[in-house]
Amino acid sequence: MGGPSAEREVSLSTGRECAAALRGEGFEVVELDAGRDLCDRLRATSPDVVFNALHGRWGEDGCVQGLLEWLGLPYTHSGVLASALAMDKQRSKAAYEAAGLPVVHSLICEKAQVMAGHVMDPPYVVKPNNEGSSVGVYLVNAAADAPPQLSDDMPAEVMVEAFVPGRELTTTVMGDKALTVTDILTDGWYDYDAKYKPGGSRHVVPADIPQPIFDLCMEYAVRAHDVLGCRGVSRTDFRWDEARGEAGLVLLETNTQPGMTPTSLSPEQAASIGIGFGALCRWMVEDASCNR
Template identity: 40%
Template sequence: MSLQDPKLFGKVAVLFGGSSAEREISLMSGTGVLDALRSRGVDAHAFDPSQRELSELKREGFARCFVALHGRHGEDGTVQGALELLGIPYTGSGVMASSVAMDKVMTKRIWQADGLPTPKYVRLAFDQQSREQIMAVPDVLGLPVIVKPPREGSSIGVTKVQGYSQMQDAVALSAKYDADVLCEEFIEGEEVTCAVLGHGLDARALPVVRIAAPEGAYDYQNKYFTDDVKYQCPSGLPEAEEREIQRITLAAYRTLGCRGWGRADVMIRASDRKPFLLEMNTSPGMTSHSLVPMSARAAGIAYEELCLRVLASATLDATGGSL
C-alpha cells in the first residue's frame, strides 16, 4: 500500500471512544489520529462503537478501520472479530493475539513457555480471594507487590502494596474492574517501553523510551494528565541494554502473534540490569503524551506518517498480511 496517494485507502473509519474504563484516553487517541489522517488527505471519519452499531460500517461503505480503542470491547479481540465477520480490514493485531495480549495472565504463561523474562505472579481467581489466600500472596512474591486487574490497562485499578495490611484493599480495588486479580512480583528499577511496527519477520523494534515518574508513580494521572513524568528517547541506556530490550520485545510480540504495531512495557531490575516484560499493548495510545509517537519521532517518523503506516498495515486474519 502506497502512502503517497491517500485515495487508495478509501473511506476510513477511526474507531475510538468505546465503553471501556479507558474511554477517555481512547477519545484523545482517536482525535489525534483522525486529525493526522485528514491532514494527509485521507477520507477519515470518526466512529464511536458505543454510540453506533458496527454494522453501519458496512452499510456506509467503509473500506478499512483504524482501531484507536483501548481496553475491553476494543483491544481484546471482540471488535476485531466483528470486523472479521464484516470483512473490513483493521489496524493492529488479529482476534487471537488481541484477546491473549489483553489478558496479562495468559500473556505471562505464553512468555514463560517461550523462556522470555516476566515477573513472578500469583493469580487470585474470583473464588480464591479469601482473607487467608490474599494474605498468603506476599509470602510467595515478597514485598512490595503489584496488585492489578489482568484485563485492564492504563494503570487502572493498580496498587503497589508495601505491607500485608494493604493487601485486602488492593485486591478489592482490582476486583472492581476484573473478577480475577493478578498479583505480581515488584521489580525494583527503571521502567522503559519499546514499540514495534510491522508483522512477522518484517517487524522491527523502535527506539526504547525511558520513563522517570515522580516517586516512581507512573499512574493513570501522571500518564495522561500531567507533565511531571520525564521521558528519554533516545533512552541513554548502554547500547547492549537497548538492543536486549528490543530483542525480547520483538520476541514477545512475535510469540503472541501480534501484527501492525504494538508496545511492550518493560522493567530493568536495578540489581543486575535484567529486563522483565510486563505486558504487550496491541492498541497503543496515540495522545500527546503517548509513547509510540515519541519513539517513532526518534526513528525519524513523524506522527502523521506513523498514522499512515499503521493504516496501511490494516488487514484481516483471513489474509494474514497488509492489503
C-alpha cells in the first residue's frame, strides 16, 4: 500500500480497508508502505500472499509485479505484462482495436506541441499516457480559443483524445465474469475530486440503461480483460453517447488495480450481486498467483 505514485493517498485508503476486511476474514495481515526498501521488507516478512493495494506508477504498471515474480511470491491482480500494457493507455487501446473493440481516436504528442496549438479539433482531453484516477487530466472545450497550458509536472509526452459526450459507465470483471454496470453521475467532468471527495459523484448500480447497452458493457469488459491478459479483478470504463445508440459506446481504459474501499466502484458492484467486501478480498487472496 502507499508507495510513491501520484495515487499514494488512494492506495493508503485501499490498503487500510482491505487489511481490515482480511483480518475480519481470519487472515494475519502485515501492512507495508512500499518504499525503496520494499524488497528487503518482503524478504523479512516472508508472506504467503501479497495483496497488492498499490495504485498508479510502480504499483500497477508491472514494476512491483516483476519484483514479486523475482521473489516467487503469489500476488493479487494482474501479472507483469497485463499490468504494463493496461497502464499504457495508447498501447492498450491498440490492443482493443485489434480485437475489434470500439475506442475513441487519440494521439501521443509532445507536451510542447500540445501547448503550441490545437493538435485536433476541440473538444478533446489531454492526459498522461500512464497515470490513473484522472490525475493530470485537461478537458479542452469546444469553444476554447487557445490550447491548454499544461502544468510543469505533466510528462514530456501526453495523450490527446477526442472527447466523447454522454454517460460514464463502468464494469468490473472478477475472474472470468462481469459483475454489473454502474452509471456514474456527476455535475461536471469525472475528475479526481469527483472520484474521491464526498459528494463528488453518485453511482447508479445497476445502471438504468437499455439492455443492449448493458449487455455490451458486460461483454466488452470481459473481452478487454482477456485481450490484455488480466487476472483477478479488473474494471473497464466506458463513455456512451446515447444519441448514437450502440455505436456510441466506446472503451476508455481498463484498470487492473481498481479502488478497493467498501464504497469504491468494484466492491460496490460486487455487493450489488451479493458478494460482500470481506468475501471479495478473500477471493482475491485465494486467486493470487505468480509465474504467469
